[in-house]
Amino acid sequence: MKIRTFIDQFFAFTRKEFYHILRDRKTLLVLVVLPISQLLIFGFALNSSLTEMPTAVLDMSNDRMSRQIVAEIDASSTFKVVERVSSMDEVDELFKRGNLSQVFVFMPGFEKEIKRTGVGNVQVIMDASLQINASTLESYILATLLNYQRKINAGRELPIQIVPEIKMRYNPRLDSAFHFVPGVIGIVLMLVCSMMASLAIVKEKESGTMEVLLVSPVRPPVIVLAKLVPYLLVGMINIVVILLISVTVLKVPITGNIFLLFFIGIVFTLSSLALGIMVSVLTKTQRSAIIISIAGLMLPAITLSGFIFPLDSLSLGMKVIVHLMPVTLFISAARNIMIKGLGMDAVYPELFGLLAITIVLIVISIKCFKNRLS
Amino acid sequence: MNLAMILAENIGMTYRQVLKEIVALKEISIEVKEGEVFGLIGPDGAGKSTLFRILTTLLLPTRGRAFVGGFDVIDQYREVRNIVGYMPGKFSLYQDLSVEENLHFFANVFDTTIQSNYDQIKEIYEQLAPFKNRKAGALSGGMKQKLGLCCALIHKPKVLFLDEPTTGVDPVSRKEFWDVLKRLGKEGMSVLVSTPYMDEARLCDRIGLIFHGELLAVDTPDRLIRKHDKKLVAFRARDMYRLLRDIREEPGVYSCFTFGDSLHTTFREGDYPVERFAASLREAGHVGVEWNEIEAGIEDYFMMLTNDISDGTGH
Numbered sequence: 001m002k003i004r005t006f007i008d009q010f011f012a013f014t015r016k017e018f019y020h021i022l023r024d025r026k027t028l029l030v031l032v033v034l035p036i037s038q039l040l041i042f043g044f045a046l047n048s049s050l051t052e053m054p055t056a057v058l059d060m061s062n063d064r065m066s067r068q069i070v071a072e073i074d075a076s077s078t079f080k081v082v083e084r085v086s087s088m089d090e091v092d093e094l095f096k097r098g099n100l101s102q103v104f105v106f107m108p109g110f111e112k113e114i115k116r117t118g119v120g121n122v123q124v125i126m127d128a129s130l131q132i133n134a135s136t137l138e139s140y141i142l143a144t145l146l147n148y149q150r151k152i153n154a155g156r157e158l159p160i161q162i163v164p165e166i167k168m169r170y171n172p173r174l175d176s177a178f179h180f181v182p183g184v185i186g187i188v189l190m191l192v193c194s195m196m197a198s199l200a201i202v203k204e205k206e207s208g209t210m211e212v213l214l215v216s217p218v219r220p221p222v223i224v225l226a227k228l229v230p231y232l233l234v235g236m237i238n239i240v241v242i243l244l245i246s247v248t249v250l251k252v253p254i255t256g257n258i259f260l261l262f263f264i265g266i267v268f269t270l271s272s273l274a275l276g277i278m279v280s281v282l283t284k285t286q287r288s289a290i291i292i293s294i295a296g297l298m299l300p301a302i303t304l305s306g307f308i309f310p311l312d313s314l315s316l317g318m319k320v321i322v323h324l325m326p327v328t329l330f331i332s333a334a335r336n337i338m339i340k341g342l343g344m345d346a347v348y349p350e351l352f353g354l355l356a357i358t359i360v361l362i363v364i365s366i367k368c369f370k371n372r373l374s
Numbered sequence: 375m376n377l378a379m380i381l382a383e384n385i386g387m388t389y390r391q392v393l394k395e396i397v398a399l400k401e402i403s404i405e406v407k408e409g410e411v412f413g414l415i416g417p418d419g420a421g422k423s424t425l426f427r428i429l430t431t432l433l434l435p436t437r438g439r440a441f442v443g444g445f446d447v448i449d450q451y452r453e454v455r456n457i458v459g460y461m462p463g464k465f466s467l468y469q470d471l472s473v474e475e476n477l478h479f480f481a482n483v484f485d486t487t488i489q490s491n492y493d494q495i496k497e498i499y500e501q502l503a504p505f506k507n508r509k510a511g512a513l514s515g516g517m518k519q520k521l522g523l524c525c526a527l528i529h530k531p532k533v534l535f536l537d538e539p540t541t542g543v544d545p546v547s548r549k550e551f552w553d554v555l556k557r558l559g560k561e562g563m564s565v566l567v568s569t570p571y572m573d574e575a576r577l578c579d580r581i582g583l584i585f586h587g588e589l590l591a592v593d594t595p596d597r598l599i600r601k602h603d604k605k606l607v608a609f610r611a612r613d614m615y616r617l618l619r620d621i622r623e624e625p626g627v628y629s630c631f632t633f634g635d636s637l638h639t640t641f642r643e644g645d646y647p648v649e650r651f652a653a654s655l656r657e658a659g660h661v662g663v664e665w666n667e668i669e670a671g672i673e674d675y676f677m678m679l680t681n682d683i684s685d686g687t688g689h
Contacts, residue, residue: 005485012482016471023470208466212525215430215460216483217452371451373432 009218013226017200021230028234031196035188035238039245052080053101053137056094059084061110065152069122069162072148073104078140095127095169102126102137114160123165138166139251181252182334183307185242186327189265190272190301193235197276198293200227202283211373220369224281224362228273235269246338255341264333264347267354271326274361281365301327329353379443379533379564380406380429386437387424387587398424399587401438406533406566406580411559413578414568415676421587422568423463426537429566430460443532459531461522463538463568469511473502473521476510477528484529495524497554516547523554534558536567540574552577572673583676590679595672602670602678604628605644608636609652612661620658624651629681638674 021028055073059066074081085091085103094100105123107113114120124141126134145162153159201223204210213223239262246252254261275297283289302308304318305328311319322328333350336342344351387399399421406412414422427433429440431451439446445453467476477499481488492499498520505513510521519539526534536555540548552574555565559579567578575581575595582592591598609630611617614637621630621639628640641648648665655663 008482008485012479016468016475016479019471019475020468207469208462208464209468211427211432211462212460212466212480213483214432215455215458216480217456217485218483372434373427 005217006219006222009222010226013218013222014229017226017230021234027196031192031234032237032241035192035242036245038188038191039184039242040249051077053078054082054099055079056083056085056091056100056103057081058086058088058091058103058105060108061106063111065111065114065120066106068152069106069145069148070104073144076140076144078137079144091125095125100127102141114162118158119161119163121163121165123167125167125169127169134168141166181246181250182338183305183331185239185246185265185334186268186305186331187298187302187307188242189235189238189269189330190327191298192238193231193269193272194276194279194293194297195290196234197227197231197273198279198283198289198297199286200231200277201280202286202289203280205284206286214371214373220366220371224277224365224369227277228270228362231273232266232269235273236266239265239269252338254338256337257343260344260347261334261337264330264337264351264354267351267358268326268330271354271358271361274358274365275326278361278365278368281368281370301325304328306331323353324357326354326357329357377408377444378405378441379408379410380404380412380441380566382425382429382438382440384438385425385428385435385440387421387428387433388436397587399428399435402584402587402589403438404582404589404592406564408564409559409562411555411565411567411577411579413575413581414566414584415570415572415575415581415672416568416584417570420584422584423537424587425584426460426462426535426566426568430458430535431455457532458535459526459529459533460535461519461526461537461539463541465518465522467510467518467522467525470509472507472509473513474506476521477524480525481528486529488528491528491530494527494530497557498524498527498550501550515542516544519543519551520547523551527558532563534563534565534567536565538568538570540569540571548574572671572676575672581672583679585676585680585683591675598675599670599672602675604640604642604678605646605648606668606670606674607639607641607648607665608633608668609639609663609665610636611655611663617655617660617663620655620660626651629677631677633673638668638677640674640678 057070057073059070070081073079079102083094083100085094088105091100091103091105094103103125105125107121107123110120110122122145126137141164145164149160149162201210204213243254243258243261243265247254276293279289279292279297283292300322304322305325306322307327311322311328314322329350333347333354336346336350340346382402382404385399385402387397389396389398402421402425404412414425416422424433428435429442429447431447431454434448439448441447442454443457445451445457447454468479471479477488481491488495502517502520502524505517510518513521519542523536523539526536540551543551548571555567556577559565569575578595580592580594581598583590583598591601593601609617609621614632618630618632618637621627621637626641626643626646628642630637630639648667652663652665
């Protein structure tokens with residue numbers, strides 16, 4: 001086949017697919033709103049309001065400023081100072097009893113230090129075993145201290161700074177709170193992309209348009225590849241929206257390179273689409289395509305991708321199998337970039353894995369594309 | 375003019391299902407020449423669509439061979455797909471695309487443009503033009519079929535396959551449709567068209583009567599009608615249902631079918647005394663019995679042929 005013919009047909013198909021997507025307003029709405037709502041539901045759980053969290057104070061300075069800060073903390077609805085202790089041993093004791101959320105520690109000479117350098121350090125030790133709470137409380141602590149800082153800086157020539165030094169107990173890396181978010185991104189993206197792609201081709205088989213397409217010079221690669229383009233664009237919009245929500249609503253810091261994350265997201269989207277397209281090529285009805293993509297793709301993705309259960313405990317054989325799922329690779333890469341702040345060096349195995357899987361899936365889809373009706 | 379553009383040799387098709395086998399086609403052989411409009415006439419379920427799908431490379435026959443434009447539909451399906459236009463029985467264009475977008479799309483698929491082949495579709499497209507921005511799904515039945523024909527013609531196919539193109543189409547549009555087919559045939563295109571409407575059979579160059587997967591007869595419409603050698607009489611009375619039952623009970627009657635507002639009846643003997651039979655019907659209590667001898671049509675011939683296969687009641 002001539003290259004120009006191929007390109008012409010490809011563009012004609014792509015344009016047609018865009019018409020399909022843009023004119024089916026309800027589906028488009030679902031494709032955009034579904035990921036947002038999923039993330040927000042999760043975000044809501046993350047930001048559940050916390051009030052009167054038991055707080056202890058170890059004030060070794062006991063000066064005007066430290067007392068003011070303690071009063072400020074006590075006055076907020078989030079914290080309640082339940083105990084004043086005099087040594088770190090007592091702090092440990094309280095944490096062990098399990099009825100303490102955090103302790104504020106003022107080192108001796110707190111105010112003196114501020115007057116000398118303009119900076120005061122408050123140490124906060126938190127019980128991070130309830131990860132979701134810990135990350136939220138952290139932001140409340142910051143807000144409370146900033147609030148106090150603003151108050152005393154009013155009318156002051158040299159502004160002073162109160163810097164909290166937050167230490168996590170029991171779960172210093174705050175594992176799952178943020179670990180969960182890349183997982184949700186992966187699952188949500190896959191849900192949207194695989195599902196919509198799994199219907200793309202089988203829909204034409206059901207409506208009868210495939211019959212006309214088959215009796216034409218158009219070849220399977222054109223049909224399969226052109227289906228991917230508009231969906232990829234929808235996927236990219238979803239990635240942007242999801243990342244925005246993650247940062248603004250879920251307050252997940254993206255410590256690594258956001259462009260690298262976006263790029264891996266695109267490759268992952270492509271692999272999810274390829275997975276859906278393969279289902280679409282192999283099925284005969286939209287109903288069976290949906291059932292296969294839920295039972296065959298989504299369930300393993302949720303349970304075996306490391307989204308919920310850690311993969312460390314799996315046997316070697318299972319590990320290999322689960323790493324053949326694009327979503328496993330994406331979640332691992334996204335965690336490395338978002339949370340650990342790692343760069344290209346750390347994620348290239350996942351990136352190449354995703355690319356390889358995508359190519360294999362697309363080749364399978366084209367090869368298995370039925371040239372006849374049965 | 376003697377080139378066989380469609381050649382089917384002993385095509386057979388059996389669908390294998392879990393517990394039973396369904397024979398859709400048995401030993402079908404047809405030949406359609408260049409520039410010929412060939413009509414495949416038969417009731418629903420006769421196997422017309424299956425034959426279309428085999429000839430358009432969509433299905434593999436279980437027996438026999440077929441060639442379209444000289445290419446084998448099994449081994450050279452790609453070549454076949456380049457030279458044929460196909461309009462399936464079910465409306466198969468994109469309902470959410472407008473008339474113009476559908477046409478553009480199919481022009482691109484066939485590596486051509488609307489402009490370069492406009493003369494081919496002009497006649498039909500001019501009727502569609504006022505609706506060119508309307509979604510295909512919102513068109514009327516006739517308009518949908520016209521659009522389907524446009525899309526099938528956009529690349530100037532050598533062979534055109536139309537599976538029941540006039541089903542569900544109003545009489546005026548049907549006539550326009552057949553005018554186009556006639557013109558296409560004159561221009562050298564081979565057309566295989568199926569229809570359940572017997573009155574359209576006369577408009578074809580040749581027709582094949584298909585019934586239960588079997589081709590009963592192939593000839594020009596005129597010659598087929600002449601093959602109807604039985605005396606044919608149309609009966610009418612007040613109570614048509616009772617009349618049908620009573621006529622069928624008469625031993626001298628070969629077949630009797632409802633045909634429009636009368637009952638077309640054939641007799642075993644050419645010299646059957648029809649007036650005496652009519653008198654006996656009146657005696658049996660029928661009111662307003664009328665009869666007149668008529669010329670046979672394609673449908674009468676079809677009924678005569680199928681009467682031997684079925685039990686005389688059309689089933």
